[in-house]
Amino acid sequence: MSKKKKKKLRVSFRKNRQARTRQGGLTQKFEREGFEDDDSVRREQLSGKGELAKKRTVIGQEVSGDSTGFSVLPEVDLEHCLSGRVLEVRGLISVVQTIEGKRYDCAVRRLLKTLQTDQRHVVAVGDEVQFRPDGDEGLIERIEPRRGVLARTSRDRQHVLVANVEKMVIVASAAEPDLKPHLIDRFLVAAEQAEIEPVICVNKMDLAQPRSLQPLIGVYAQMGYEVLQVSATDGLNLTQLRGVLRDRATVVVGQSGVGKSSLLNAVEPDLGLRVSAVSRETKKGRHTTTTARLIPLSGGGFIVDTPGIRQFALWDVASQEVAGLFRDIRPLVGYCRFPDCTHTHEADCAVKDSVADGRLDARRYDSYCHMRRDDNH
Numbered sequence: 001m002s003k004k005k006k007k008k009l010r011v012s013f014r015k016n017r018q019a020r021t022r023q024g025g026l027t028q029k030f031e032r033e034g035f036e037d038d039d040s041v042r043r044e045q046l047s048g049k050g051e052l053a054k055k056r057t058v059i060g061q062e063v064s065g066d067s068t069g070f071s072v073l074p075e076v077d078l079e080h081c082l083s084g085r086v087l088e089v090r091g092l093i094s095v096v097q098t099i100e101g102k103r104y105d106c107a108v109r110r111l112l113k114t115l116q117t118d119q120r121h122v123v124a125v126g127d128e129v130q131f132r133p134d135g136d137e138g139l140i141e142r143i144e145p146r147r148g149v150l151a152r153t154s155r156d157r158q159h160v161l162v163a164n165v166e167k168m169v170i171v172a173s174a175a176e177p178d179l180k181p182h183l184i185d186r187f188l189v190a191a192e193q194a195e196i197e198p199v200i201c202v203n204k205m206d207l208a209q210p211r212s213l214q215p216l217i218g219v220y221a222q223m224g225y226e227v228l229q230v231s232a233t234d235g236l237n238l239t240q241l242r243g244v245l246r247d248r249a250t251v252v253v254g255q256s257g258v259g260k261s262s263l264l265n266a267v268e269p270d271l272g273l274r275v276s277a278v279s280r281e282t283k284k285g286r287h288t289t290t291t292a293r294l295i296p297l298s299g300g301g302f303i304v305d306t307p308g309i310r311q312f313a314l315w316d317v318a319s320q321e322v323a324g325l326f327r328d329i330r331p332l333v334g335y336c337r338f339p340d341c342t343h344t345h346e347a348d349c350a351v352k353d354s355v356a357d358g359r360l361d362a363r364r365y366d367s368y369c370h371m372r373r374d375d376n377h
């Protein structure tokens with residue numbers, strides 16, 4: 001993303017703006033004021049061919065390549081704004097929490113809705129925003145550029161499930177259910193793609209011999225991934241897990257039954273998440289529309305609660321991207337004979353050679369081949 005100096009920018013507005021849903025006085029008031037009282041917007045009417053072309057001048061910074069989908073970061077009057085984090089989005093209202101922990105029900109400045117082009121929703125859970133407070137309510141004036149985004153693409157539009165996620169805790173269990181390294185590999189690829197730092201957390205260590213897991217854990221540790229061996233039941237290494245979660249937004253992923261809820265309850269007893277003996281969670285493939293939310297932790301930081309993405313590792317990576325998202329394969333691909341080597345059947349393939357001489361873990365390579373094949377692009 002690049003930022004340029006503040007200037008007046010001429011912006012084409014989205015044409016077929018959706019009919020606005022009226023939702024109470026607050027939104028109506030803001031929607032009106034969002035335009036009429038907005039110094040940084042000057043109405044300008046250009047008569048186009050047939051339709052009225054919508055062009056306006058906006059004062060702000062030009063941004064490019066940001067996942068918010070804006071090309072302009074509008075200037076706001078920071079003196080009258082507070083900064084906060086979006087915990088939840090309910091229809092047109094975003095629940096924003098300030099650093100002091102006060103919450104505001106916020107509407108979105110109309111300008112933002114209009115400037116925004118390629119996304120289903122303007123505000124995403126996890127967004128850092130500047131808003132103008134008014135009692136317990138507020139008006140979001142600006143959405144800061146996003147990092148670490150978990151998104152889904154539907155009909156060419158990006159649907160951001162949650163923004164500004166810093167860590168992904170990948171929970172696996174040493175036993176019951178058996179450890180599934182291929183699933184860990186998929187989540188790692190998802191984390192790499194989203195640019196979220198993963199931490200592998202092997203739970204139910206009370207049911208396993210730590211030594212039996214050493215070879216596998218060694219492979220991940222060697223790649224530079226942090227690996228924790230924990231037990232929700234025994235409390236093993238939960239202090240380390242608390243440390244991972246502190247002061248950042250973390251998404252917790254993993255197969256059903258591995259103990260995600262148990263671990264979070266152990267770390268933060270007030271959460272009271274439901275623990276299920278039998279796996280009754282969302283089955284892979286079924287679409288959950290449940291939206292994400294951030295749950296503040298008492299020690300600082302947030303857990304991203306989003307049932308719909310627990311299984312999201314099974315999406316959207318094109319086959320040619322997969323190698324670059326494997327930390328152990330990425331450095332090898334430059335040494336293959338063919339620049340478009342798929343590392344599956346080609347001669348003089350540095351990846352296959354590395355498997356042959358033991359420098360690349362054969363099981364990781366097997367994961368790579370599976371993920372390439374599963375790709376449905």
Ligand SMILES: Nc1nc2c(ncn2[C@@H]2O[C@H](COP(=O)(O)OP(=O)(O)O)[C@@H](O)[C@H]2O)c(=O)[nH]1
Nearest residue numbers: 204231232233257258259260261262275276277
């Ligand atoms: N032995 C053992 N069982 C655990 C541990 N953590 C969770 N469980 C059990 O595993 C089952 C699934 O736990 P749950 O937290 O609901 O898993 P989730 O589906 O990943 O949220 C429950 O019966 C838990 O009591 C652990 O560290 N050791």
Ligand SMILES: [Mg+2]
Nearest residue numbers: 260261274275
């Ligand atoms: Mg659970």
Ligand SMILES: [Zn+2]
Nearest residue numbers: 336341343349
């Ligand atoms: Zn190759």
